[in-house]
Amino acid sequence: MTKLVEWLTGIVLIMGPWTAVVTNTVKNEFTDQYFMYILLLPLVLVAMFGLVSVAIIAHRVYNFNVCNDAAEELTRQIKEAKEDLKKKGLKID
Amino acid sequence: MGGGDKYSVLLPTYNERENLPIITWLLCKYFKESNINYEIIVIDDGSPDGTLEVAKKLQEIYGEDRIVLRPRAKKLGLGTAYIHGIKHATGNYVIIMDADLSHHPKFIPEFIKKQKEGNYDLVSGTRYVGNGGVYGWDLKRKIISRGANYVTQVFLRPGASDLTGSFRLYRKDVLQKLVESCVSKGYVFQMELIIRARQFGFTIGEVPISFVDRVYGESKLGGSEIIGFAKGLLYLFATT
Numbered sequence: 001m002t003k004l005v006e007w008l009t010g011i012v013l014i015m016g017p018w019t020a021v022v023t024n025t026v027k028n029e030f031t032d033q034y035f036m037y038i039l040l041l042p043l044v045l046v047a048m049f050g051l052v053s054v055a056i057i058a059h060r061v062y063n064f065n066v067c068n069d070a071a072e073e074l075t076r077q078i079k080e081a082k083e084d085l086k087k088k089g090l091k092i093d
Numbered sequence: 094m095g096g097g098d099k100y101s102v103l104l105p106t107y108n109e110r111e112n113l114p115i116i117t118w119l120l121c122k123y124f125k126e127s128n129i130n131y132e133i134i135v136i137d138d139g140s141p142d143g144t145l146e147v148a149k150k151l152q153e154i155y156g157e158d159r160i161v162l163r164p165r166a167k168k169l170g171l172g173t174a175y176i177h178g179i180k181h182a183t184g185n186y187v188i189i190m191d192a193d194l195s196h197h198p199k200f201i202p203e204f205i206k207k208q209k210e211g212n213y214d215l216v217s218g219t220r221y222v223g224n225g226g227v228y229g230w231d232l233k234r235k236i237i238s239r240g241a242n243y244v245t246q247v248f249l250r251p252g253a254s255d256l257t258g259s260f261r262l263y264r265k266d267v268l269q270k271l272v273e274s275c276v277s278k279g280y281v282f283q284m285e286l287i288i289r290a291r292q293f294g295f296t297i298g299e300v301p302i303s304f305v306d307r308v309y310g311e312s313k314l315g316g317s318e319i320i321g322f323a324k325g326l327l328y329l330f331a332t333t
Contacts, residue, residue, distance in 0.1 A: 003249060004331045053243065060239045065226025070303035074194060081118040088154045090147075092114055 018042060099130040100205070101184035101265070105174040106135055109192045110142045117151050117160065119198040127202045134181055136174045137164040172282055175272050179265060187265050193308060196260040200302045204262040207298045214267045214295035217253055217287065218260035218302035225255070225301030237314060241322060248330050249288060253297050256284045260302055267295055280318070281325025288333050 001009075020026040021038050031038065082092050102120060106113060117133060124131040135148045145164055152160040163181050165174075179187060188204070190196040196218070204216045219225045221242060230238070245256050257280045263271075270293065275285045290297060 002331060002333055003329075007248075053247075057236070057239050057243050060221070060243070061232070061235045064230075064235050064239065065220075065224060065303075067226045067228045067303035067305065070197065070226075071228040071305050074197065074305050077119060078115050078194075081115045085114050085118060085154070090114055090150050090154060092111060 015042070098186060099132070099184035100124075100186045100188055100201070100262075101178070101182035102131065102133045102188045102190065102201075103175060103178035103182070104133055104135050104190070104192045105171060105178070106137045106140060106144050106148075106192045107168060108140045108142045108144060110140070110144045110147050112192055112194050113144055113147050114151060116192050116194060116198070117155065120201075121155055121159065123198045123201060127205075129202070129205065130184075132159055132161050132182070132184060134161045134163055134178045136178050137162070138168040138174070139164070139166050170278060172272055172275060172278070175268065179269050179272070182265060185265055187263050187268050188261070189263070189268075190260045195304050195306055195308075197303065197305070200260070200300060201262070203300050207300050208262055211296065211298050213298035214264050215290055216262040216298040216300055217255060218258055219253070219255035219299045220258060220302060220304050222254045222299060223301035225303065227304045227306060229306035234314065237319075245284065245326060248326065249284075249333070251284075251287055252291055253287050254299060256287055258302075258304075259283050260304075261286075271295075277325050277328070278321075279325075280322055281329070284325065285329060288329055292333055 017026070018038065018041065021031045021035075085092060104113075104116070109116075113135070120131070120133055135145075137145045137148060145162070148160065148162055152162065161181060163177060165177065175189065186205075186208070188201060190198075200218060204218070207213065208216045220227055221239075227235070227238075242254075242256065245251065249256075267290070271286050271289050274289050274293075275282060277285045287297065
């Protein structure tokens, strides 16, 4: 099963019953009482997913590890390498 | 370390006249210190800046068994560079990395150790986990990186934290099989390698790495790269 098929299956499983309720194909006390909530549910879920995603990404960007030590070490080692290679006969500008 | 194992580093180069000596020096230093049997295969795509001449001088210093030159006439892309490199690799393991000093050879002994620990088919360097990280990125670049990675995780659930990274260790036959089955280019090529690895049931280990970006100002991450990424993501979403 490809990811596309997985997602389509999930969407159908949720939107199937939802469509049935919203088009009054399925109708009972519960659906009558909560009709507006059911109608808006997919929108709310997508909005929540969007908000949670933004929060996760923001958190990860904020905590993105910055490797200052690695940069310093590299600068040092570049110098060391150039000197050593010069001794071995390779000149780098 | 590891009786009989040999590690072939594939180094595709284009205009790396200044960086090639440094990366070679670092590779040889860390391999020698850890007593690892290795070779460095330089795949130069006809660099106009004289990279190949520098590579030949490095061959004189380190030996033709350690520095192997397999140049090509012009820029032909990373996938074919890997195929070309694998054909000439005499090691049973292959290491893929960038030649511009963004990937540091000091992590290679850690890759090797990790691979042996879990008998992994491939080990991927990750910038997003543990004390992995990046130097030289501004806020915009970090947002794009984390955002793209998040979208990829949600839609592809790849089982690896850093999909677009290109600092990895593979069993040679595993990389061969993967490259033959991949069709994408650029960032998406690296993503597809991991996704296909999962598809084929290969095991993946991870090692945190630091990525030092010294070319960020010069390199582009513009609209066309982002569109290319989205198209590639869609392709993988629909076919795997």
